[in-house]
Amino acid sequence: MKKKTRFVILGLLRDEAMTGYEMKNCIDLRMSFFWQESYGQIYPELNLMVKEGLLVCREDDESSARGKIRYSITECGQQVFDAWMAEACEKDTVRSEALLKFFLADDRNEAAVKQHLEDFYSQCSEHLALFEKFQESLRGFEDMHNHKYILRMLDLAVRQQKLNCEWSSSYIHELQK
Amino acid sequence: MKKKTRFVILGLLRDEAMTGYEMKNCIDLRMSFFWQESYGQIYPELNLMVKEGLLVCREDDESSARGKIRYSITECGQQVFDAWMAEACEKDTVRSEALLKFFLADDRNEAAVKQHLEDFYSQCSEHLALFEKFQESLRGFEDMHNHKYILRMLDLAVRQQKLNCEWSSSYIHELQK
DNA sequence: AGTGGCATGTAAAGAGTTACATGATTTG
DNA sequence: CAAATCATGTAACTCTTTACATGCCACT
Numbered sequence: 001m002k003k004k005t006r007f008v009i010l011g012l013l014r015d016e017a018m019t020g021y022e023m024k025n026c027i028d029l030r031m032s033f034f035w036q037e038s039y040g041q042i043y044p045e046l047n048l049m050v051k052e053g054l055l056v057c058r059e060d061d062e063s064s065a066r067g068k069i070r071y072s073i074t075e076c077g078q079q080v081f082d083a084w085m086a087e088a089c090e091k092d093t094v095r096s097e098a099l100l101k102f103f104l105a106d107d108r109n110e111a112a113v114k115q116h117l118e119d120f121y122s123q124c125s126e127h128l129a130l131f132e133k134f135q136e137s138l139r140g141f142e143d144m145h146n147h148k149y150i151l152r153m154l155d156l157a158v159r160q161q162k163l164n165c166e167w168s169s170s171y172i173h174e175l176q177k
Numbered sequence: 178m179k180k181k182t183r184f185v186i187l188g189l190l191r192d193e194a195m196t197g198y199e200m201k202n203c204i205d206l207r208m209s210f211f212w213q214e215s216y217g218q219i220y221p222e223l224n225l226m227v228k229e230g231l232l233v234c235r236e237d238d239e240s241s242a243r244g245k246i247r248y249s250i251t252e253c254g255q256q257v258f259d260a261w262m263a264e265a266c267e268k269d270t271v272r273s274e275a276l277l278k279f280f281l282a283d284d285r286n287e288a289a290v291k292q293h294l295e296d297f298y299s300q301c302s303e304h305l306a307l308f309e310k311f312q313e314s315l316r317g318f319e320d321m322h323n324h325k326y327i328l329r330m331l332d333l334a335v336r337q338q339k340l341n342c343e344w345s346s347s348y349i350h351e352l353q354k
Numbered sequence: 355a356g357t358g359g360c361a362t363g364t365a366a367a368g369a370g371t372t373a374c375a376t377g378a379t380t381t382g
Numbered sequence: 383c384a385a386a387t388c389a390t391g392t393a394a395c396t397c398t399t400t401a402c403a404t405g406c407c408a409c410t
Contacts, residue, residue: 001396001397002397003396004274007277011280011281012281014283020361021361031280033276034280035272035276035277035280037398038399038400039363040398043362046362067361085278085282085286085290086286089275089278089296092272092273092274093270093370094212094213094269095181095270096211096212096271097266097269099211099333100181100185102326102330102333104185106323108259108262109263113326119265149282152279153276153280156279156340159344163333163336163337164333174329178369179369180370196388196389197390197391199389213370215372217371217392220391220392221391224391244378245388245389246389246390355410356409357409358407358408359408360405360406360408363403364401364402365400365402365403366399366402367398367400367401368397368399369396370398371395372396373392377390380385382383
């Protein structure tokens, strides 16, 4: 289970130069469906990657005591990214406490299950709304071709969230009978 | 992100007494869709839980130098489990290298994406087959009511895998044009 | 003047995997 | 009888989160 923080960073920077803070934001908003990173991983990795020549950085704001630091990918970084892209994927790791509880429940826990289902439903709806908003924003561009891969991915994300919503709402109705 | 190993163990033992090895097996075969544990988590936790009075154990096989150890849940363990069931769930953590690659890809990586899609498809088909087999085995019982919660969960798992299969196969066809 | 969001970073704690060691039992 | 699988366990390592520290900027 190798650390993949650097590849996520590299992948994001191919599109545009970003600060560490923006990367974390982008990962949380658009990729949390299948990936997460914390500041404790991002910032140290960013400094390491500059030393290794995968990234270059420039201070945005010379006037401040400690300005924003915006990173860009180097040619070497591109190569490292493409090499990783071609490698086989490790198997997924998923930990969903809600699904775990749904699986392990019995009649003693019916009330708890009901509550968790409602939470699950509202979380999925929120995610769905987020993904659909992102989808719309990408479709607004005329250069849709550039977003071909992301749009395909979003299509899966949206359909999975819809499935989860449908499943949990019908499960809720069943329990209410 | 608290450790939940003990609750998984407790949940499994409510159905039947098991050895640590059997638990790991069961988790890998039936729960890997949304959960995983390793021996390094299970065995030390098992010993701890006996000390805390959540479990009792008996050696299966007195003749061997080191026989199987089969664990059962205590009344106290039941209570701890039910208390956890009623608690709110932490948010999910998911790490899927394949989905990450699908999201970050561009035209330079089309060949890699194709390969990963094929791997993704075959993995999902395998999971689907596994879930369907499990589903069938549960439906064989006359006391289906006992498995109500697991069957509901399996319904979601099966539908998600079907969605993934459908998505990846249509994506593969698109790329082949 | 205070709140909240932007922004960078570190240290310590905690979670989780991996590799190894050991030995029994089953199956071809 | 060799190989695979069953079975338990530990130690070292790696990964990841969390809590904290610092300070800017915009808005009210």
